[in-house]
Amino acid sequence: MNKEQYQKLVKKHTPKENRLINSITAFVFGGLFGVLAEALMQILRKVFDLTILDATTWMMIIFIFLACLLTALGVFDKLVTFFKSSIIIPITGFAHSVTSAALDYKQDGLIQGIGSNCFKMAGSVILYGVISAFILVIIGVLIYG
16 A cells, blocks of 8 residues: 555545534633633632632632643543633643643653653743743834833
8 A cells, every 4th residue: 555545545534523613612612611710710709809810810720720630530632522622722721731741751750751741742832932922022122112
């Protein structure tokens, strides 16, 4: 079997995705997660008498914790299959990538395994986030002085 025949075989057996349905699903559930985050912040503000900044911080901590816990339990990937990209908002997606990388290499030990591979997937997000922020600050300084 040559490369062309193999590609045809792979294409034949690859499940087709409905991008319109996936987009609508991600949009709707992304909105619901936003509403959930806002509701959690309001509950934290009312029950614990927190400022907006403190409630926002606690909401993000809770989302990060839940993403890490669900990743460790093997549930997060199943949720992504159902909710599509709406559950991979930056904070939970980042927590999932760090946790899954740590779990993948835990058998290699704390230093050689988890320590050296924990940010394998998330490293590019950190790198390009820092570079983008640096460039935008320079542009802001040039424009606004």
